[in-house]
Each structure stands twice: as C-alpha cells, then as structure tokens.
Amino acid sequence: MTEERLIISRKTNNKFFLMIAIGVILLIVGIIAMAAGWGGEHHAEEAHGEAAAVAHEAVTWSKRLFVNLWLNNVYFTGIALIGVFFIAVQYVAYAGWSVLIKRIPEALSYYLPIGGAVMLLVFLFGGHDIFHWTHEYLYDVNDPRYDPIIEGKAPYLNFWFYLIRMVAYFVLWIVFFNWLRRNSINEDLYGGTDYYHRSIRISATFLVVFGVTSSLSAWDWVLSIDTHWFSTMFAWYVFASWWVSGLAATTLTVIILKQNGYLKMVNANHLHDLGKFVFGFSIFWTYVWFSQFMLIWYANIPEESIYFLERLGGHDGKYTWIFFFNLIINFAFPFLVLMTRDAKRQMIMLKLVTIAILIGHWFDFYLMMMPATMGASGGIGFIEIGTALVFLGVFLITFTKGLTKASLVPVNHPFLEESVHHHV
Amino acid sequence: MDLQSIRLLTYHIAMNKKFVLGIYDDEDVLLQAIENVRAAGTKIYDVFSPYPVHGIDDVLGIKRSRLPIAAFFLGLTGMAFALWMQIWMLGFDWPMIIGGKPHISLPAFIPVTFELTVLFAAHGMVITFLIVQKLKPSTRVPVFDKRSTDDKFVMAIEVKDGVTDLSALNNLLRTNGAIEVNQKEVLK
Numbered sequence: 001m002t003e004e005r006l007i008i009s010r011k012t013n014n015k016f017f018l019m020i021a022i023g024v025i026l027l028i029v030g031i032i033a034m035a036a037g038w039g040g041e042h043h044a045e046e047a048h049g050e051a052a053a054v055a056h057e058a059v060t061w062s063k064r065l066f067v068n069l070w071l072n073n074v075y076f077t078g079i080a081l082i083g084v085f086f087i088a089v090q091y092v093a094y095a096g097w098s099v100l101i102k103r104i105p106e107a108l109s110y111y112l113p114i115g116g117a118v119m120l121l122v123f124l125f126g127g128h129d130i131f132h133w134t135h136e137y138l139y140d141v142n143d144p145r146y147d148p149i150i151e152g153k154a155p156y157l158n159f160w161f162y163l164i165r166m167v168a169y170f171v172l173w174i175v176f177f178n179w180l181r182r183n184s185i186n187e188d189l190y191g192g193t194d195y196y197h198r199s200i201r202i203s204a205t206f207l208v209v210f211g212v213t214s215s216l217s218a219w220d221w222v223l224s225i226d227t228h229w230f231s232t233m234f235a236w237y238v239f240a241s242w243w244v245s246g247l248a249a250t251t252l253t254v255i256i257l258k259q260n261g262y263l264k265m266v267n268a269n270h271l272h273d274l275g276k277f278v279f280g281f282s283i284f285w286t287y288v289w290f291s292q293f294m295l296i297w298y299a300n301i302p303e304e305s306i307y308f309l310e311r312l313g314g315h316d317g318k319y320t321w322i323f324f325f326n327l328i329i330n331f332a333f334p335f336l337v338l339m340t341r342d343a344k345r346q347m348i349m350l351k352l353v354t355i356a357i358l359i360g361h362w363f364d365f366y367l368m369m370m371p372a373t374m375g376a377s378g379g380i381g382f383i384e385i386g387t388a389l390v391f392l393g394v395f396l397i398t399f400t401k402g403l404t405k406a407s408l409v410p411v412n413h414p415f416l417e418e419s420v421h422h423h424v
Numbered sequence: 425m426d427l428q429s430i431r432l433l434t435y436h437i438a439m440n441k442k443f444v445l446g447i448y449d450d451e452d453v454l455l456q457a458i459e460n461v462r463a464a465g466t467k468i469y470d471v472f473s474p475y476p477v478h479g480i481d482d483v484l485g486i487k488r489s490r491l492p493i494a495a496f497f498l499g500l501t502g503m504a505f506a507l508w509m510q511i512w513m514l515g516f517d518w519p520m521i522i523g524g525k526p527h528i529s530l531p532a533f534i535p536v537t538f539e540l541t542v543l544f545a546a547h548g549m550v551i552t553f554l555i556v557q558k559l560k561p562s563t564r565v566p567v568f569d570k571r572s573t574d575d576k577f578v579m580a581i582e583v584k585d586g587v588t589d590l591s592a593l594n595n596l597l598r599t600n601g602a603i604e605v606n607q608k609e610v611l612k
Contacts, residue, residue, distance in 0.1 A: 294532075294534070294535075298531070300523065300524070
C-alpha cells in the first residue's frame with residue numbers, strides 16, 4: 001500500500017493564524033467594551049433582591065474571560081481525548097473498517113498537552129471565578145457565608161486533591177496517547193503484527209482508565225461548577241457530548257481531506273459507517289439528556305430542579321433559547337437529516353450535520369457552564385466568539401501538524417486490506 | 425441475515441418447473457460467473473448461498489429494498505398513536521393529577537411514545553415483509569441442492585422447453601467455473 005503524506009500549505013496555516021488573530025482582536029474589543037461598562041448597566045439593578053443574600057458579585061471582564069477559556073478548553077480537550085478513545089475502541093473491537101481513517105482521530109489527540117497546560121493555568125488563576133467551592137470563606141464556621149453542604153463535599157472538592165486529579169488525568173491520557181501513537185508509527189516503519197497485538201493490550205488498559213477518568217473529569221470540570229447540584233447521569237452526559245463531537249470532528253476531517261485529494265482509498269462505505277456513528281451517538285446523547293431531564297422534572301425536588309429552572313426561564317430567560325436550540329441542533333437535525341442510507345453516504349449531508357453537531361455541542365457545554373458562573377450577565381458577545389476562534393485556531397494548528405507527522409494510510413496495519421475492501 | 429438470503433429462502437415457487445443448477449465452490453468465482461452469465465443474456469432465477477455474500481445483490485441486479493421507507497411511516501404512525509392515546513386518556517377521558525403536573529405533560533409521554541414508535545416500526549416491518557413476500561405458515565420452500573446450506577453455491581436457471589439450449593447453457597456454466605451442472609424438476 002502506498003503512503004499518503006499530508007502537506008499543509010503555508011496559506012492554510014496562515015488561515016489558522018488569521019483565525020487566532022481575529023479571535024484576539026474580538027477578545028480585546030470585548031474586554032475593553034466590558035471594562036468600560038458599555039451595555040452592562042441595566043443588569044446591575046436586577047441583581048438585587050433575594051440574590052443579595054448570596055453575596056452577589058458584579059461580573060467582571062476577567063471572570064467572563066476565564067469562564068470562556070474554561071468552556072473552550074473543556075470542549076476541545078474532550079474532542080482530543082476522544083481521539084485516543086476512538087482508536088482504543090477500534091483496537092479492542094478488532095475493527096477492520098476504520099484502519100484507513102485511523103490517523104485522523106490519532107492526530108486529534110495532539111491537543112492534549114496544550115489542553116492540560118491551559119486547564120491548569122485557568123484553574124490556578126481563574127478558579128475563584130469559575131468554581132464557587134474554591135472560596136475559603138465557605139468552610140469557615142464563623143463566616144456568615146459558611147456553607148455546611150459544600151463543607152461536606154470538601155474531602156473530594158478541595159484545592160489540592162482537585163489539582164492532583166487534574167494532573168493525573170492529563171498524565172494518564174498523554175502517556176496512553178503517546179504509547180499508542182508510538183506503536184502505530186513504528187508499525188509503519190517496521191511492519192509485523194507485534195505492534196498490533198501490543199496496541200490491543202494498551203487499548204484495553206486505556207479503556208479502563210478512560211472509564212474512570214472521563215467520569216471524574218466530567219464531575220470535576222463541569223459538574224462542580226454547580227457546586228450544590230449533582231446528577232448521577234452527568235458523567236455520561238458529558239461523555240456523550242464529547243464522544244459525538246469527536247466523531248463529528250473525525251468525519252468532517254475525513255471529508256475535507258477526501259475533497260482535497262487525500263485518503264484516496266476511503267469510499268462511501270467508510271463514510272457510511274462514520275455517518276452511522278454520528279447518527280447513532282447523537283441519539284445516544286439525546287437519550288442521556290432526556291434521562292437526566294425527565295427524572296428531575298418528574299420528581300421536582302427544588303434542590304435538583306433549580307438546575308433546569310436556571311436554564312428554562314431563569315436569569316431573565318437568557319438561556320431559554322439555547323436550551324431548545326441545543327435539542328434541535330443536536331438531536332432533531334442530525335436525526336432527520338442522517339436517517340436515510342443515502343444521506344450517510346453523501347459528503348454534503350455529512351458535512352452539514354457534522355458542522356451543526358460541532359457547533360451544537362459547543363452550545364451544549366456553554367449551557368452547562370454559563371448559568372452557574374455568569375448568571376444573568378451571560379450572553380454571546382465578542383469575548384465568547386473571540387475565545388472560541390482562538391481555541392479553534394490553536395486546535396487546528398496542532399491537529400493538522402499531527403496529521404502531517406505520519407502517513408495518512410497506516411501502511412503496515414494488518415487489517416489495512418480489509419479496510420480497503422470494506423463494504424456495507 | 426441480509427435481505428438477499430431472506431429472499432433466497434422465501435421464494436414462492438410455481439409448480440412443475442425445470443431448472444439447471446450450476447454448483448460453485450468459490451465465492452469469487454461465483455460472483456464473476458454471475459456477471460458473465462448475465463452478460464451472455466441468460467436470466468438467472470436465483471442463487472443460493474450458505475451465507476450472505478458481499479456484493480452479490482449488485483451483480484444479480486437486485487434493487488435495494490424499500491422496507492426502510494415503510495419503517496419510517498410505520499414509526500410515525502406509532503408516534504402519532506401513542507401521543508393521541510396518552511393525550512386523550514390523561515387529558516380528556518380520565519384526567520388525573522399526577523405529581524402536580526398538568527394533565528397533558530409532554531415529557532411524561534415521551535417514554536411511551538418512544539416505545540410505541542419502536543413497536544409499530546418493528547412489528548410493522550415484519551408484517552409488511554410477510555405480506556410483500558406472500559409468506560404464510562403453509563408456504564413450502566423447495567431446496568434445490570442441500571449442499572447450498574453447507575459449502576456450495578447454487579445458481580439456478582429456469583429451463584423453458586424449446587427455448588433453452590441445454591448444452592450451450594451447460595458449456596456457459598462450466599466455462600465460468602461451475603464444478604457440476606445438474607438438472608432439477610421442482611414440484612409443488
């Protein structure tokens with residue numbers, strides 16, 4: 001089998017840098033606008049009343065920036081992590097069909113080290129802005145703001161343990177990613193089935209690690225923002241969101257590479273399988289979403305339903321449209337558009353749906369994080385769009401760089417022949 | 425089982441027909457033979473295989489089933505029925521207050537709606553299939569060659585008296601890799 005080397009032209013790379021530059025400009029404009037207090041006055045009046053008892057702080061531009069950094073980093077780290085997960089699942093399942101596209105999820109994970117660094121920095125510098133539980137006064141019995149419920153969670157939610165866990169997740173993920181990637185590249189160079197068998201064992205171990213770390217990281221990074229609230233479905237919910245975004249990113253990249261003349265041996269059958277994955281797991285996400293929603297809605301216990309009240313009509317109804325938009329773009333749209341066999345085999349349909357899903361799940365994470373941090377001052381403005389563009393640019397640079405590092409076709413993979421003749 | 429093998433099993437055979445059977449023992453040879461035989465202008469009645477063969481539908485010129493379209497509308501029917509049933513029962517026929525919710529609360533109806541959508545689509549598909557294929561408990565399926573359930577592929581070509589040139593057909597099948605060519609009369 002012939003090697004295929006991806007070449008990223010200077011022009012394409014410049015586009016990514018332009019993306020970052022535009023993002024930075026938008027960010028600066030947004031920060032200046034917020035610091036100068038444009039359009040922010042009318043919220044100050046409404047913040048009083050009952051909320052004053054909870055020590056309502058005015059939202060500063062730095063808080064908004066940190067929350068946005070956190071939002072985008074969790075989203076892109078998740079997609080990067082799904083890269084390793086996808087590869088591991090394929091190995092453990094002895095899958096043959098995915099061999100031709102396996103270098104794409106592999107390259108997604110090149111973002112992991114950056115994700116880890118950003119996560120650490122944002123937590124260290126902006127932890128108080130994002131996580132209510134990081135405030136010392138909550139644990140001080142003599143302080144009027146003392147919170148016995150949060151104190152009860154202190155054995156798990158405390159600064160040092162949280163930090164250790166965060167570092168541990170990233171170390172584990174990066175180690176397993178490098179391990180699998182090294183075997184994959186050595187297989188290209190030296191051939192033989194040793195690397196394949198070794199990869200299966202590494203993958204099986206990783207899946208166990210992933211099962212634990214993906215749940216814990218979902219609690220740590222997303223659930224603990226709403227410190228009082230908890231949901232047993234939440235780890236699954238975050239995983240479902242990451243997983244379907246990762247699949248959409250993989251599919252979209254396959255299509256873009258194919259349209260630019262790469263991945264010559266990938267055909268409609270491979271796209272069909274990727275399409276089934278995207279279709280199936282957007283329904284899976286909806287299933288988890290609904291399982292979480294319905295039980296809370298039905299039981300209607302105040303400490304639980306507050307979560308959905310904040311998103312449905314709470315905070316001046318700021319998040320209501322996103323709540324419904326989330327369901328339409330992440331469920332109804334992929335469900336109806338990708339339902340037929342033909343749609344899953346056509347690039348244009350898959351492209352439409354995967355782009356929608358990638359945007360939709362960004363909004364999904366937005367909806368998980370913003371109401372508890374930004375409250376009624378949240379919104380989608382220059383800072384949100386700017387941060388997202390910067391992250392997208394950085395992600396694309398690391399991702400495409402990862403793609404160029406090895407042949408797009410894993411030339412010595414034992415199942416390559418099977419993948420080439422894949423037929424659905 | 426893929427559609428092809430279901431179709432193979434369930435053909436409705438008219439009485440007293442003569443067939444020429446080409447027996448093959450290799451999947452790739454079989455696929456090539458089907459193409460060549462069809463290209464020579466011979467109509468293949470059917471091909472029997474112990475397992476689903478990839479790409480055999482295409483070479484036999486079988487169109488994709490339209491069953492998924494039926495499934496979609498059956499599912500839609502199930503969904504409409506489930507919603508109507510729950511709204512009518514809990515909203516109009518016998519309204520009850522459950523958990524302080526309004527009589528007609530959509531989230532509570534979704535699990536039942538989902539289940540009935542699946543039930544209608546699944547059972548409806550089976551029933552549609554049985555009707556379209558004219559299958560009933562009394563249907564008898566003739567076996568052309570028992571080895572087609574073990575390790576041989578059987579290509580059946582209907583013989584029309586006075587039209588089919590048997591020796592030419594024999595040659596055609598043999599040159600395309602048939603290991604045996606047999607004749608069989610199928611009685612009802």
